[in-house]
Amino acid sequence: MAEPVLEVSGLRKTFGTHPAVDDVSFTVPAGGSLGIVGESGSGKTTTARIIVGLENPDAGHVRVDGHDRINAGRGRAERLRRAQQVQMVFQDPYLSLDPRITVGAALTETLRLHHPGTDQAARVTDLLSQVGLGAREAQALPRQLSGGQRQRVAIARALAVSPRVLVLDEAVAALDVSVQAQILNLLADLRAELGIAYVFITHDLGVVRCVTDEVAVMRRGAIVERGLTASVLAEPEHPYTRLLLESVPGPGWDPKAIVTARKALAAVEQSADAQS
């Protein structure tokens, strides 16, 4: 197994009295891809925001290449270094792209900040070509592009920083299925080419199947099951994972299976509550 590039250990975050993230630990090897799945409110986004540094945990560690991100200094050099460890791609690239500046200018600005001294014009061309865009898109404003193109730009901008880890939070959820497939293929190609590690936050098990090696299933802030994606999806051990799988309509899908899976989960949780 490759050395972990990302190590998350004992992460906790409570909002008021509500534990949003409850003792979450996992590692991702260099160039690996971990999916984090779970229903709405299970703590996926809060975990992602802590990894990126948008939220502080109440307890726990996040390390990239062995360097602690939580207790690192707050100076400019430290902030740049942290950004070069982890970048994030959000569901809605509109929110992360400045509507007033062209794609080319946005990429140039990111390169100037993170990699001064490189040939920025050549690198912008490279980055755009890596995500399947060209000179036309370089001159466009975000609103002049399609949703899929905007998401490619958001990925290019994250790549411009040359991060070790890319956290993708529902990054294809807003796109229609054919564009989703194109972006998922692009992400798979980039991982193979650049060796970046991915943390893929999604509620979509189809996405997990396509682009992750391992998956962690979150429920009520905690990881209830984790393993190789193919094994977890083929032979889920936790009743909650089974319920998630039964909830995906497909050929031969039987809505009654959801009822059975819900009952099995309730029985397990009642017996856990009784023991605690």
Ligand SMILES: Nc1ncnc2c1ncn2[C@@H]1O[C@H](COP(=O)(O)OP(=O)(O)OP(=O)(O)O)[C@@H](O)[C@H]1O
């Ligand atoms: N800033 C906040 N203030 C208060 N509560 C919050 C805050 N952020 C998240 N929460 C709560 O923490 C819990 C976990 O939320 P989180 O967004 O991490 O879940 P999620 O699994 O990503 O859900 P979704 O898929 O809907 O984004 C939820 O109950 C949510 O209401």
